[in-house]
Amino acid sequence: MEHPLFITNSLTRNKEQFVPANAPFVGMYVCGPTVYGPPHLGHARPYITFDVLFRYLHHLGYKTRYVRNITDVGHLVDDSDDGEDKIAKKARIEKLEPMEVAKMYTDSFHEAMRVLNNLPPSIEPSASGHIIEQIEMIRKIMDKGLAYESGGSVYFDVIKYGEDNDYGKLSGRIPDELIAGAGNERRELEGQDEKRHAADFALWKKADPAHIMKWPSPWSMGFPGWHIECSAMSVKYLGDTFDIHGGGMDLLFPHHESEIAQSKGSCGKAPVRYWMHNNMITINGRKMGKSLGNFINLEEFFTGKHKLLTKAYSPMTVRFYMLQAHYRSTLDFSNEALQSAEKAFAKLVNSYQELDRLKPGDGKESVAAKISRACYDAMNDDLNTAIALSHLFDASRHVNAAASGERPLAAADIEGFRKLFDELLFGVLGMRTDEKTGDGDVEGLMDLVLSIRAEAKARKDFSVSDKIRDELTRLNFVVKDGKDGATWSKG
RNA sequence: GGUCGCGUGGCCGAGUGGUUAGGCAGAGGUCUGCAAAACCUCGUACAGCAGUUCGAUUCUGCUCGCGACCUCCA
Known part of the structure; x- marks a missing residue:
């Protein structure tokens, strides 16, 4: 701690x-x-x-x-x-x-x-x-003495409170200016006459007879402010x-x-x-608002059923995209940006899965420890998830390089990366992979199909091997040929 | 009108007084029967103007543009 x-x-x-x-x-x-x-x-x-x-x-x-x-x-x-x-x-x-x-x-x-x-x-x-x-x-x-009843409603006395407290400190406002600003060609607020000061706000409101949601109180049948x-x-x-x-x-x-x-x-x-x-979210550079016609429900995001969306985006894509920016910055949503995030996350997941297939080299570098530290330094710096993720991509590159036989990783590094992904990406950042089939039958079938394909390839019977790959692709199984045989994943 | 913030390479998006963000897209190369993936290399961006400084994208001022809040809003 x-x-x-x-x-x-x-x-x-x-x-x-x-x-x-x-x-x-x-x-x-x-x-x-x-x-x-x-x-x-x-x-x-x-x-x-x-x-x-x-x-x-x-x-x-x-x-x-x-x-x-x-x-x-x-x-x-x-x-x-x-x-x-x-x-x-x-x-x-x-x-x-x-x-x-x-x-x-x-x-x-x-x-x-x-x-x-x-x-x-x-x-x-x-x-x-x-x-x-x-x-x-x-x-x-x-x-x-900091609130008063008026007409069955109760208002907070901002001016009185302000005598001994700094109302406005958080938002950088001054009560006196609130009156001045409030009048500005703006509103004629009803109920304002019940208040002693325009900046006062309601703690309890008396309900009119037609109001459905109301509760008894010492002041009136009403509802909280x-x-x-x-x-x-x-x-x-x-x-x-x-x-x-x-x-x-x-x-x-x-x-x-x-x-x-x-x-x-x-x-x-x-x-x-x-x-x-x-901070807030914008869509194509504009504030999201019902009147602007760019108001998107999460359900619409997940199904793609909105005129501004060219496709559906999974909850994890939305989450990952948000994590790629700092929480105190405004964040703009666009199809292009979402699709970029979708691919980026898939890349990390792919590397994570590669970890299981890596054979440790004999180096004893501690690249994983270094990257891990950089990740947590970023998290400690006002939850800078964007930076933390950038280091995770660094990790991804190391893992992929090892997977392709370029730069083997030491056993300690493989473990270190696995721990980093588990604890940071899936733990702290709360990302998760889409549920795998988890079906042992499918695993077994795929092993069989890919071994038949491997045999065909060995015979240089590429029409058969390509057919298997293409048909699997149609069924949403992606086959990749690596140095040590083919691997597959659900597209 | 008041308060606050932002303006970064094709897109999104970090960050910093002088040395690499990162992702996506793009270009070249390696690998491969082909493909995909992966790996290597590449863009020298920081709204404009002026100032401070040995040096500014990063500090100061001004200008332009954008946005949030001031009213329910995540």
Whole structure:
């Protein structure tokens, strides 16, 4: 656990060495999805990013509690009293009970996470299951005089809070400017008249009679505000102060800023030691958005059924592509880029499989140890998976050179590379190969077919040997002739 | 308008004050009955302008272009 892992802390905008408050335990919270629609490409990025972090912390020996919520209390569609909640709206459109909607999309979210090979979090609390905790937290904030009731709703008093705290530190904003900026040719917010200040945000909202999702509270029949769930649930499962909070950069303001205010406002302590934010995804250079017509669901990626996609891309291709970039950079998706990633990953897998066929040479170089160190140095440098992968390609070249008889590898290096691939590529980075047939019958049949082909080749009966190869290719079995006979793999 | 970030070779994408990212695509070579794969070699890129410096893609300033957030959004 002496690894010097450095991560970029959004709070200070610097890379800082990660030192947990209570090693070997680490508490990590990541904002989960609002389940009112199918999971899309944008969901893949943070959950893959923080899955890698979760896996890496485990690799380093930390016992990590990873909490990721499910928001099944839809946020309001717009900031007005008659605004509908997203889940309620979807329920009305699809003629379902709101909880049916939430369940349906929670299931599809889980399925997407599974095929992307993201490990399940340690705890996955739902907002609707923690209404009591949220009400409790609101009450504490009110007790501190940092929130006020108005018309059955409760608002956080940003100005008052700002007197003794730095609201805006995380996102680089100043409350006074928020008023100025807010007025800007923009909106006439209803409900604004209930607030003392434009920057105040809702902790509890009174529901109008037509609103379906509502719960009793000391103030009104209503529903919790947009940010309180994460504060309430992170405190419940990770304590007043925990190590890491992750999420997309778009959540920096106001969501995370408000989380800090709520937690500090209720217990007086800053909730998070390291804030981490992943950057956004673009498609063909443009932001992904429903109105831009370039909004792609993960399901559409995996089936190829979207007008912008020329083919289907496997979950592992999507994952690998994301890992080829640093998590704090925007990442652009295009068919060309995806296909490049698909081939690149196949290359690594191929090398990994070659390892089993290598015969050790007598050298005693420790190239594997050197490359391995470079890989983990990259991981320690703010999870630079792009660099780590580049070293893995280096390893791949060494393995392939050995396989082709160019530069044999010492037994220790072969083992070292195997360990590196197992632990880093398949372990920490969470890549996996598509399920092999795993069918002993197929192996046996292939051995037979290839031995017949070898005999034909020995007779120089190339029409037969080529026929076997071509027909196997049609059946999606790729045959490669090497120095020590042919090998095959599933295309 | 405010805050922040980005602009790298055909494409994607790291990174750095002077010495190799990497992947894909492309060119040549080796191997091979052929093919595929693999291996070897190759491109001398860092938006523009000015400045700091012995030296800048990397630092500073300006210009242009792009994007994110400021409103639900991963």
